[in-house]
Structure formats: C-alpha cells, structure tokens
Amino acid sequence: MLSIKGKTVLVTGGAGFIGSHLCDTLLEKGAGKVVCLDNFFLGKMENLQEATSHENFVLYHDDARNFGTVQAILGKEQVDVVFNLATIALNYSFFNPFDAYMVNVEIANTLLELLKMEQYRTLIHVSSSEAYGSAKYSPMDENHPTDPTTPYAAGKAAADLMIHSFSKVLDLDISIIRPFNNFGPRQNAEGPLAAIIPATARKIRQGETPMIEGTGEQTRDFIYVKDTVRALVAAYENEDSRGKIINIGSGSDISINYLMKKICDYLGYDGEIERRESRKSDVQKLCASSDRAKKYLGFTPEYTFEEALKETLDWYIKHAKL
Numbered sequence: 609m610l611s612i613k614g615k616t617v618l619v620t621g622g623a624g625f626i627g628s629h630l631c632d633t634l635l636e637k638g639a640g641k642v643v644c645l646d647n648f649f650l651g652k653m654e655n656l657q658e659a660t661s662h663e664n665f666v667l668y669h670d671d672a673r674n675f676g677t678v679q680a681i682l683g684k685e686q687v688d689v690v691f692n693l694a695t696i697a698l699n700y701s702f703f704n705p706f707d708a709y710m711v712n713v714e715i716a717n718t719l720l721e722l723l724k725m726e727q728y729r730t731l732i733h734v735s736s737s738e739a740y741g742s743a744k745y746s747p748m749d750e751n752h753p754t755d756p757t758t759p760y761a762a763g764k765a766a767a768d769l770m771i772h773s774f775s776k777v778l779d780l781d782i783s784i785i786r787p788f789n790n791f792g793p794r795q796n797a798e799g800p801l802a803a804i805i806p807a808t809a810r811k812i813r814q815g816e817t818p819m820i821e822g823t824g825e826q827t828r829d830f831i832y833v834k835d836t837v838r839a840l841v842a843a844y845e846n847e848d849s850r851g852k853i854i855n856i857g858s859g860s861d862i863s864i865n866y867l868m869k870k871i872c873d874y875l876g877y878d879g880e881i882e883r884r885e886s887r888k889s890d891v892q893k894l895c896a897s898s899d900r901a902k903k904y905l906g907f908t909p910e911y912t913f914e915e916a917l918k919e920t921l922d923w924y925i926k927h928a929k930l
C-alpha cells in the first residue's frame with residue numbers, strides 16, 4: 609500500500625468545492641506539497657483559506673486544458689500524482705453545451721498525454737455518476753451502461769472511455785472514481801450553476817421561495833464531501849484500484865422532495881415551495897452500489913445523511929453570506 613505522506617500532489621480544480629476539501633485533507637495527511645491548478649471559473653480564493661496558510665501549498669491560477677501550462681507545472685513541481693477534478697458544473701450544459709462537453713475531454717487528453725510522457729506517475733481521475741444517466745437497475749454498479757443525458761455527462765463518459773482505454777493499452781497508473789451527488793460546506797450557492805442544498809438554504813435565509821424542478825420524485829444518492837475526499841486519497845493509496853472504475857456513494861437514494869423537507873425543517877421554514885418545469889433531460893434516479901469501493905478502497909461512508917446535512921447547513925449559516 610502506498611502512502612500520500614511526503615508525495616507531491618497536483619489537484620486540478622483545487623479551488624472548487626470538492627477540490628478545496630481534497631487540498632485540505634492532503635495537507636492534513638502530510639502530503640509533501642499540494643499544488644492547486646484552477647482557472648477560477650467557479651473556484652474561489654475563500655475555499656482555499658485553510659490551504660493557503662500552509663507552507664506546503666502552491667497555487668497556480670491557470671487552465672488545466674493547456675498542455676504547455678500543465679507540462680511546465682509538472683516539471684517545476686516534480687509531481688507524483690494528479691487528482692483531476694477540474695470541470696464546469698452540469699448546468700453549464702444548458703448555456704454552452706460544446707464547452708461543457710469539451711472541458712472534460714480536453715483536460716483528460718492533456719493529462720493522459722503527459723502521463724504517457726512520464727511527466728508524473730499516477731492519475732486519479734474524478735468522473736461522475738452522471739455518466740450513467742438514469743438508473744436502469746438499482747443499486748448501480750460500475751457495469752451499469754453509460755447513457756449520459758447532458759453534454760457535461762457525455763464529456764465525463766467520453767473522458768472515462770479515453771482514460772480507461774489508454775490505461776489498458778499503455779499500462780498507465782490510473783484509477784477512475786465516480787462520485788455520486790456530493791454536498792457539504794463550500795458548494796456553490798449562487799447563480800445558474802448553484803447546487804440544490806446551498807441554493808435552497810440561501811433562498812430560505814434571504815426570504816426567497818425555495819424551488820423544485822420537476823415532480824421532486826427524482827432521486828439522488830447524496831454523499832458528504834468529507835467522505836468523498838477520504839475515498840479519493842484511499843484510491844491513490846490502494847494500488848488495487850488501478851485500471852478500475854469505482855463508484856463513491858452512500859448506497860441509498862432519497863427524493864428531492866424529501867431533501868427539501870429536511871432542509872426546510874432544519875431551517876424552520878414552512879412556507880411555499882415553487883414548482884418549476886422539469887430540467888431538460890434530468891436524470892430520474894441515481895443510487896450507487898458501493899461494493900467495489902468497499903472491496904478495493906476499504907471505503908464506507910463515515911457520516912449519515914442527517915449528520916452531514918446538519919453540519920452543512922450549520923456551516924452555511926455561520927460562514928456564508930446567507
């Protein structure tokens with residue numbers, strides 16, 4: 609088993625929601641150096657407050673698609689492992705479908721080429737459950753067909769295919785991780801790319817009406833971000849995960865109606881919920897089989913949904929401008 613201790617790690621998308629938690633965890637676990645590469649499309653400096661106070665943290669404000677940029681960073685920092693999290697959130701598919709797709713493929717292309725050139729040793733690639741599309745059976749294992757319903761998801765699925773095939777043909781050191789729906793502190797709460805939990809909390813706190821798209825009976829498998837980043841580190845440390853696609857989820861799904869009720873109850877809101885038309889090509893059901901994560905990473909989530917939701921909402925009340 610490998611250890612992250614002492615390793616030089618590059619996190620693409622490290623100023624984003626999951627990426628910033630990963631940077632903090634890597635520093636806590638004794639990584640020799642954590643190099644964050646983010647173009648700040650959605651990343652925020654405030655997400656890196658803890659990390660930037662650490663002497664082993666380095667930040668590059670740049671584009672992970674750019675081969676020359678990434679090559680220069682890998683060369684300068686002598687990186688051992690890259691965690692690839694850079695992307696543009698799913699809803700971007702409705703504004704700029706081409707870019708929502710291409711960002712995932714182009715970054716994967718750059719990182720693969722540089723891995724093939726031995727510019728670093730290991731790639732932990734972060735995919736998404738969205739690559740599967742709606743559950744055709746449940747829980748969804750990694751053999752579930754991929755049937756993406758948005759350009760974002762298609763870009764994720766395409767990048768996975770490219771990475772998986774390269775890893776087989778060239779015997780590259782790669783693990784592909786497919787997280788299901790993450791939530792927790794620092795998730796984007798504003799604008800058209802906002803995630804449902806922080807957006808709902810923000811609306812309620814600001815006296816606006818929270819909103820559900822579609823019937824609300826669509827389900828998601830929610831997992832706490834602190835569990836996900838633990839799984840990502842475990843993916844690097846457990847070499848048995850190489851060459852595999854591995855789901856990270858809680859193993860059970862809840863409806864958006866149920867989620868909304870939990871948020872409203874916690875925040876003491878009993879007002880109206882606005883109902884809007886279903887988002888185009890919304891996935892109807894996602895629920896992870898976590899057998900592989902357990903087998904190859906020894907991973908099971910530590911947080912219950914209730915504990916994690918409470919911690920998340922408390923964080924938004926305390927920290928965010930809600």
Ligand SMILES: NC(=O)c1ccc[n+]([C@@H]2O[C@H](COP(=O)([O-])OP(=O)(O)OC[C@H]3O[C@@H](n4cnc5c(N)ncnc54)[C@H](O)[C@@H]3O)[C@@H](O)[C@H]2O)c1
Pocket residue numbers: 620621622623624625626627645646647648649650651652670671672673692693694695696697711734735736737786787788789790791796
């Ligand atoms: N949040 C979830 O529920 C979820 C679920 C499954 C998978 N994922 C995956 O996890 C990863 C992180 O997601 P997140 O929720 O933290 O998203 P996020 O939007 O908060 O973070 C993505 C980061 O990537 C940066 N970025 C975008 N394009 C870039 C580029 N070309 N070069 C450098 N940086 C760039 C953004 O500025 C942002 O900081 C993504 O790959 C996403 O697909 C997320």
